[in-house]
Amino acid sequence: MKVTVEPGAFQKLIGYEVAEWGAGYAIIELILDSRHLNRYGNPHGGVLMTLLDAACTRSGTVDPETGENKKAATVNVATSFIAIAQGDKIRVKGRKVGGGRRLFFAEAHAYDAEGHLIASATGTCRYT
Amino acid sequence: MKVTVEPGAFQKLIGYEVAEWGAGYAIIELILDSRHLNRYGNPHGGVLMTLLDAACTRSGTVDPETGENKKAATVNVATSFIAIAQGDKIRVKGRKVGGGRRLFFAEAHAYDAEGHLIASATGTCRYT
Amino acid sequence: MKVTVEPGAFQKLIGYEVAEWGAGYAIIELILDSRHLNRYGNPHGGVLMTLLDAACTRSGTVDPETGENKKAATVNVATSFIAIAQGDKIRVKGRKVGGGRRLFFAEAHAYDAEGHLIASATGTCRYT
Amino acid sequence: MKVTVEPGAFQKLIGYEVAEWGAGYAIIELILDSRHLNRYGNPHGGVLMTLLDAACTRSGTVDPETGENKKAATVNVATSFIAIAQGDKIRVKGRKVGGGRRLFFAEAHAYDAEGHLIASATGTCRYT
Secondary structure (H helix, E strand, O other): OEOOOOOOHHHHHHOOEEEEEEOOEEEEEEEOOHHHEOOOOOEOHHHHHHHHHHHHHHHOOEOOOOOOEOOEEEEEEEEEEOOOOOOOEEEEEEEEEEEOOOEEEEEEEEEOOOOOEEEEEEEEEEEO | OEOOOOOOHHHHHHOOEEEEEEOOEEEEEEEOOHHHEOOOOOEOHHHHHHHHHHHHHHHOOEOOOOOOEOOEEEEEEEEEEOOOOOOOEEEEEEEEEEEOOOEEEEEEEEEOOOOOEEEEEEEEEEEO | OEOOOOOOHHHHHHOOEEEEEEOOEEEEEEEOOHHHEOOOOOEOHHHHHHHHHHHHHHHOOEOOOOOOEOOEEEEEEEEEEOOOOOOOEEEEEEEEEEEOOOEEEEEEEEEOOOOOEEEEEEEEEEEO | OEOOOOOOHHHHHHOOEEEEEEOOEEEEEEEOOHHHEOOOOOEOHHHHHHHHHHHHHHHOOEOOOOOOEOOEEEEEEEEEEOOOOOOOEEEEEEEEEEEOOOEEEEEEEEEOOOOOEEEEEEEEEEEO
C-alpha cells in the first residue's frame, strides 16, 4: 500500500522517497549521494535521523478503519547509530507499536544496501 | 573562540554555520528558509535534529589542554521537540557534560529568534 | 518550597526523599545503602532512572498560578549514565523546560556526594 | 538457555527473575505486587525502566562463540511508556541488535499478563 502525499521542501532537499505507507507502518528509501556526506565522508547523522523520524511519524497517521491520513508531529525521538552504512541505499522501516487518541509510539530501523541494521529510533508523536 | 573546519557537504546543503566552537562547547546557527520546511510549513524535525546533533558532537572534540580538534561520531541522541520555532533564526548551544577517553556526553538546546527553547537533545559520542 | 504528598510504596522501597518541590522544579535525594547495589557493587541503573524520572515528572505538576498539584505520568525518558557515583548521597535536580496543556518537557541531573554529574535525563510527561 | 548469576541486592529488592539468558538475548520476568506501585496505584516507571535496562544489558554479555559472560554497563537508555499494565505479571524481552568490541546496542520490549506491549527501551551498553 502507498498513501501518496505531495512531498515537503525538506524531503525534496534530502531526496528520500516514501516506498510504502499504510496503517501502522511506513517504509522510506534514500539513494545516498555526495550531498548526504559529513566531513569524514560518511552519511551525516542528520540524514539518518531525518529518515527514521519520517518513518516513525508516518507509521501512525493512516487510520486503520477509515483510511484517513491524519496530521502528526514528533514529540521526541531517540536515535542509535549502530553501524556505518555500506553501499548507496538506505531503507527505513517504521511501525506504530502503541498509542491512543492523542499520542502514538513508533519504532524505526534503518538498513543499508547489504541489509545490515545501521541505525534505529523510537519516537513518540502526537496527532495535531 | 571558533575552531575552523571546512564544512561537509550535508552542512552546506542545510546551510548551518558554526558560530562558536571551543573546548566543551559549540554554537550552531541557521537562518531558516523555504528549503527547511515540512509538508505543514514548519521546520522539518530533521533540520533541528541535525543542528542539535552537530552541536553535541562538536562540543567534545576540542581538547581543553592541547587545543587539538579530535574526530568524534555520535553513538546516540535523544531529541525533544518542545515548541514551534518563531521567526527565521535557530541558535543551538551544545556543551559537553562528562565523559572519558573514549566516550563523551553532551547536551544541546535550540532557541528560536525570540529566544524561546524549541528543542533539546542529549547525545553520547565516541572519539574515532 | 516543598509540596508534600504521601509517598507511594515504590518510593518507600527505594527510600528517596523529595527535598524540594515547587512550580517548575523538584529536587530528589537518596542516601545510598546496600539495597541499591547491582552485582558489581555499584548503584543499579534502575535506582538512578527512578530518581531522574521522579524529578522530571514532579517538576511539571505544580501549577505556577494556582499552586494546584496536578497528576502527571511519564511518556518517555532518555537517561545517560555519565559517571560512577562517589560517596553515599545522590541529589537530583529536575526542572520543567517547556510544554503546554497536555504535555510537558523536563530535564533532570543527578549529582553524587562530591557534586559531580553522574547521570542525566530528559523526559516527556502528560497530565492525566 | 539460561546463564545463572547470583542476583545483586537491587534485583532482590525489586524481585525480578532472569527467565532466559543467552547470546544476544535475555528475558526478565516480574510478578507485580504492592511494593511496585506509585502514588496512583500503577506500577512505578522506575520498575519498568529497571527491567528494561536489565534486559538490554544482559542481552549483550554472553559471548556467542565462547559462552563467556562478560561484564557490561549501560551508557544510556531511552524508555517509552506505552500502556498501563493489566494483570500482575511483566515479561521483558531484550535482544542485542548490533555493536562491536566496546559497545553494543540493544532493544527491549515489556509485555503485561495479557501480552500487550506496555513499554519499550533502546539501550547502548559498554563492555567494562
